Amino acid sequence: MDLDIGSLRVFLACVRLGSISRAAHAFGRTQPALSQQLRRLEELVGDALFQRAAKGVSLTDAGMALLPYAERIVALSGEALAGVPRATLSGRCSVGLLEDLTGTALPAAFADFSCLHPSTTLELLVLGGAETMGALESGRIQLALCDAAFLERPLRWGTHVPLWWAAAEGFDAFADPLPLVLFSEPCRWRNVIFSALAQAGRPWKVAFESGSLSAVQAAVRAGVGVATLLPTATGPGIARVPDPVGLPALPDIEIGLARRAGNEEDGLVNAVEALLKQLVA
Template structure:
């Protein structure tokens, strides 16, 4: 059965090594000299090794002691980091995080799980709304961090990914061949205007099949092969697919997944969440392709 090192004893050991003696180490640790000596003895007995060379006038480390000191410093630093992160008052409370419904998957659930594990004292509140609504809430101070889908990025924003819009239909569907082209879209969707402009420019007659605030209604209509919609390439809904139209439908512009952090007392905590989002989206790789 594996043995466990006593962090308190390791802290005393590291203090003795740094201070060059038990007396000064005891003063730094606010302990008695005998308490520090007992911790050192217990640590040596646990390991079955001599860690200090007591033959000289000043205390020196043995070869085994030098090796343990490197581990001790790493273990203590990790312990102190974890303790500070989990107990620091900046890392508690509520954080409001807004995301458009169509980009919640696949990145957001993974980020939420990781954030909850690392900051268990923070209540992370997820809000799903369209981009313009989220930006309004951020401006009012009702959001701490938001993701958006936009053609450009505003001042203070950061692009996490840039990718094309695609036409979306039912798997193996034929609705995209019909004229007028039946089109389904959310009332506030930022992708609606680019899609309509593209159809107008290409001379494709169209009509609304669904213009609703219900994304479920839109996805169901498209999955039933009664209409087409547009979506980011990475966010095609389940039971739908990107249409392989071989140029029969017009090219759509690229859009961005942007991130905005509100200033204020929770900005430090929001930045921790932002770091997880950057890692999940692979910012360096995606922006290098621009």
């Protein structure tokens, strides 16, 4: 019994969009068709992958366990289909990355890429948004994948991902004032959060802040407060807060891909760019 890559793509889309109906819209298919495909995947795995509710879906323990494998299988499939001959790739490619995306299959996929192309060296750098364009212009990195607001237009490629309210299990989302776990300044999303809460009339307080994703995750996991995270940054012990608890809706975040000018003929950079698109799309 083999895992079907198409079903894994559907599973990943439901995770990232938080809803089977939104995933069906993205694929241009009906919700019942996607639900049936997910049921077949659950039968194969032997356990439920999602907790279903009127407002969307959240991962079960089994779904959380499957997630990194699904990301890696889909990423490797995309790389295999690209059909880049190993012998033609050599050199070094550095990628600037939004820290929230390090929880995806990117690091593992880069490791696999290096094994397939032993004459290459890949580097992942976690950069703040404001640092990204400077790193591209100086040649410190060849590619950047981050919040599109920090990148010059036109982008090489972009996609929208949801911003989630995320908390530990059992967190009281009706707490007054609402305790927030935030990324330290400078963080563009802080004003987005404050504006949404003000419009909803929700009092709040800053309970914890840090410039480190792992520190923010640890505070959320410990029940210190609620944070706003991309789906890829939730992880074990942190779950999306269901919509009906009174927290305001948050806008999607545009993730963009930029490339240093003048390296359009570099085969290694072309291959890494294609890999990034496959992983994040």
